[in-house]
């Protein structure tokens with residue numbers, strides 16, 4: 204599990220640690236860890252050139268102390284061709300860090316005051332750099348470049364060689380430390396070396412700009428709960444419902460699927476296939492004749508018609524608008540009624556696609572376990588209805604966690620918001636961290652892959668997981684199955700469903716070894 208704490212909590216933990224440590228010890232630990240990573244990254248680069256971009260705060264301090272360590276370590280070996288620091292801020296740089304770097308022989312170019320020749324010299328340096336260390340802002344930074352440094356920073360990053368390895372100190376400068384503002388100008392790093400614990404910027408929608416995440420232990424003890432977390436393979440394996448000798452198909456969980464209609468016939472096949480492939484005790488399909496015929500033909504393990512179920516997946520390929528259409532097919536209209544009955548039941552429910560259009564608020568039975576699985580457009584539509592306001596898809600993508608949280612609070616449900624980063628957001632009152640998966644291949648952006656996810660998540664609810672765990676596990680396993688189906692190339696949704704058994708077996712074997 205990688206967990207991330209908010210900036211205020213990190214600062215409080217740093218303060219508590221500093222109270223028991225000599226002055227400067229925490230920054231010394233950070234700089235030592237950073238220097239070790241830098242040494243490892245340049246170990247096979249002959250005559251490497253390392254350039255640090257240094258802001259006015261603690262982030263620049265870390266960078267200066269780390270460059271000083273590198274310079275001192277190289278005094279005898281003389282393997283490096285140059286170590287330089289570019290001070291980008293008009294407010295100077297961390298005093299002790301700068302003095303230490305100068306003493307150790309680090310070349311310093313100071314851009315404060317804005318002289319053009321200094322900027323030209325700095326651009327020449329970064330153009331030659333094999334490793335660029337981004338120490339402009341850390342957790343004290345606001346998203347984007349502040350006006351006073353924007354021109355310099357743009358010029359420096361424009362001059363950077365594409366081949367240079369960019370190491371961000373604590374976080375990529377310009378990225379929102381809270382991970383909420385996604386489109387701010389700033390650094391995209393190959394690697395981010397962070398200190399103590401991860402911060403939201405490393406896990407939320409800003410994660411792609413952090414590159415590889417490396418954590419340096421500086422001895423922080425966190426007294427609060429994390430705000431975000433990413434499940435690793437062992438976490439998923441530990442949560443996966445593995446049957447025991449006393450289990451039968453009913454105790455493993457019967458999933459009811461209300462999906463599709465006379466026009467949308469593929470979604471039920473995909474959702475039912477996924478639930479069966481993921482190991483449901485039994486899957487019961489409810490639907491009109493054409494999709495029923497297709498499910499019978501393609502998934503012989505499924506049963507049909509009403510009967511016992513322990514959880515529902517409702518909505519893939521469901522067209523809720525037929526209820527208002529006098530010319531609609533009778534079977535399709537009945538399917539909407541069946542979907543409403545599932546939503547009105549007190550049973551755990553994955554509410555996907557068309558079934559989201561049937562919700563205006565909380566499900567009628569208080570306490571019914573509910574996992575909503577919208578993409579950004581569906582969440583915008585749902586929230587617009589629930590809040591009686593105009594909320595667009597763009598609003599949701601600009602602040603995915605905030606919007607998912609509002610829906611979770613209003614509907615007393617966990618919201619799994621789909622996209623290149625998938626967020627599982629429980630209602631605020633739970634106090635649980637947002638779960639984030641961002642490792643899925645972009646090839647999963649293909650019609651029907653959401654239907655597979657809905658079947659998979661429903662199977663987990665039927666097996667007894669709560670919506671929060673079912674959502675987190677389903678999102679991670681879905682992404683892994685996307686890789687497993689065809690690593691590095693196109694995948695069709697049905698192949699993702701068929702890859703589930705192999706994916707789950709690999710997870711369980713890895714955890715057992």
Ligand SMILES: NC(=O)C1=CN([C@@H]2O[C@H](COP(=O)(O)OP(=O)(O)OC[C@H]3O[C@@H](n4cnc5c(N)ncnc54)[C@H](O)[C@@H]3O)[C@@H](O)[C@H]2O)[C@@H](O)CC1
Nearest residue numbers: 217230233260261262340341342343344345347348349373
């Ligand atoms: N406090 C501590 O005990 C420790 C702090 N550490 C380092 O210190 C960092 C935090 O230091 P600070 O609180 O000084 O803050 P930062 O170093 O993150 O940055 C603050 C400075 O950047 C400038 N700034 C803010 N937003 C900007 C923007 N958008 N564009 C350009 N400049 C901007 C501000 O003028 C301010 O002076 C951490 O991220 C970490 O790297 C580590 O050494 C670990 C220990």
Ligand SMILES: Nc1ncnc2c1ncn2[C@@H]1O[C@H](COP(=O)(O)OP(=O)(O)O)[C@@H](O)[C@H]1O
Nearest residue numbers: 621622623643644645647648650651652653654
């Ligand atoms: N760029 C992307 N990278 C990784 N996964 C993605 C990306 N875009 C979408 N996905 C995933 O693909 C699935 C698409 O689901 P959805 O939009 O409901 O499609 P459909 O309704 O056609 O099945 C979701 O699980 C989503 O998280």
Ligand SMILES: [K+]
Nearest residue numbers: 337340372376
């Ligand atoms: K940084």
